[in-house]
Amino acid sequence: MLGAMTTRDIPPADTATDPIGSTADLRQRWRALMGPGGFGERLLRFVFVGPDRRMLKILSDVPVDRYPQPGLVRNLMVALREILDAREGHTVALLLTRPGEGAVCPSDRRWAQLLTEIAAEFGVPIEPVCLATDDRLLILESGSGQVAVGR
Structure with a gap:
């Protein structure tokens, strides 16, 4: 996890669709x-x-x-699974956003764990789950997608 981000750390918006080859790339796209x-x-x-x-x-x-809201996450994963059935080779990137500054709190970790577990239950391939607060953007959970460091 990296510390606070400054305005100079934010890449231009047009780089959001650059290829993702690592978790560092995923953080930069978000x-x-x-x-x-x-x-x-x-x-x-x-x-x-x-x-x-x-x-x-x-x-x-x-x-x-x-x-965490298991019912909401289950409903979302059902809908994402239906969409992915028509989009071979696609994954889903998930980002929790919340107000406030500072490090990851226990509820952030529980959200990431729930998202990862229910995505696996429904066969939804996800990228590592990320968290954005007012001053940070962090990787929370490894996900089930295709991101591999150094790829």
Whole structure:
């Protein structure tokens, strides 16, 4: 996990669709999409990653509570599974956003664990789950996707 991000650490928005070959690349793509932070509510954001390892230009989000919501996650994974059935070779990148600064809290880790477990249950290939706060963007969970460091 890296420390606080500054405006100079944020890549240009047009790099958000550059290929993802590592977890560091994934963090940079999310940074490019999210900008400098400053989140007013908790959201689970998701985007599809194509077989070419590029994020598609459709970002979706779902409002979430502080504590994990298994029913919401199951419903989301059912819907994502249906979409992925028609998109061979695609994965899903997940990003939790929340207001506030600082390090990962226990509920962030529980969210990442729940997302990873239910994605596996429904056969939804996911990238490592990330967290964005007002001052940080971190990798939380390894995911089940195709990202490999050094790839």
